[in-house]
């Protein structure tokens with residue numbers, strides 16, 4: 001297992017998991033995303049960065065079906081998901097976490113994961129009400145899987161704690177466990193280190209690499225912390241005022257004049273190191 005970012009060569013060799021083609025999003029007269037194309041290769045960590053208002057969240061919301069693109073197309077694997085609703089897209093293998101943690105505070109960590117698994121279970125209402133052997137089997141399996149996922153994200157010990165009583169870092173991990181319960185091929189993380197201290201952010205970087213490698217999936221991040229972005233990413237896409245201004249490895253982005261000028265600014269040079 002490796003926890004270091006992959007090389008560009010291995011990215012090129014991987015299959016493309018998601019392809020967004022010429023996405024434009026307009027809100028009235030405002031062009032929030034302007035003709036942006038983008039791919040997510042298999043088993044990779046891709047970050048979307050840019051200054052406030054650059055269009056990152058809008059683009060992210062188009063990928064997950066929360067917003068409709070004014071024009072353009074999104075293909076997940078082989079399926080055109082451009083006009084699908086979020087839960088259909090999630091079922092097809094794209095799971096996400098939110099900028100503001102969205103857990104059920106008065107459910108235990110384990111219950112939070114089991115709720116997410118619900119869409120993967122097959123028992124209908126009849127089996128649930130009558131509690132048939134099939135339903136009991138599924139419930140046992142869900143419990144086992146939930147435990148495994150909580151162990152995987154490193155919070156197995158707090159499986160029976162109410163979500164609202166968990167530390168901030170553990171709540172973030174629980175959100176990831178819940179997203180992984182959907183067995184996604186792509187995991188989207190919206191500002192996952194917001195509110196974390198530098199130690200927690202450092203551990204999070206290693207954790208994201210472990211998720212990529214051990215769950216064999218791709219991760220798309222919106223992240224403001226440049227040191228996290230530079231360490232965690234195999235590839236970075238930079239948006240500015242709705243347009244893609246650069247794309248490449250962390251080293252490419254660090255030295256890209258347009259990025260330095262348009263996004264990082266003079267003081268930003270320090271932030272990328």
Ligand SMILES: Nc1ncnc2c1ncn2[C@@H]1O[C@H](COP(=O)(O)OP(=O)(O)OP(=O)(O)O)[C@@H](O)[C@H]1O
Pocket residue numbers: 027030032050051052053054055056057058059
């Ligand atoms: N629902 C909406 N209705 C109208 N305008 C919107 C809407 N969502 C976003 N915008 C506008 O679109 C532009 C892009 O916003 P967006 O939130 O996508 O940027 P961002 O890069 O995610 O910014 P931040 O880093 O501050 O979250 C902004 O000018 C914003 O005001």
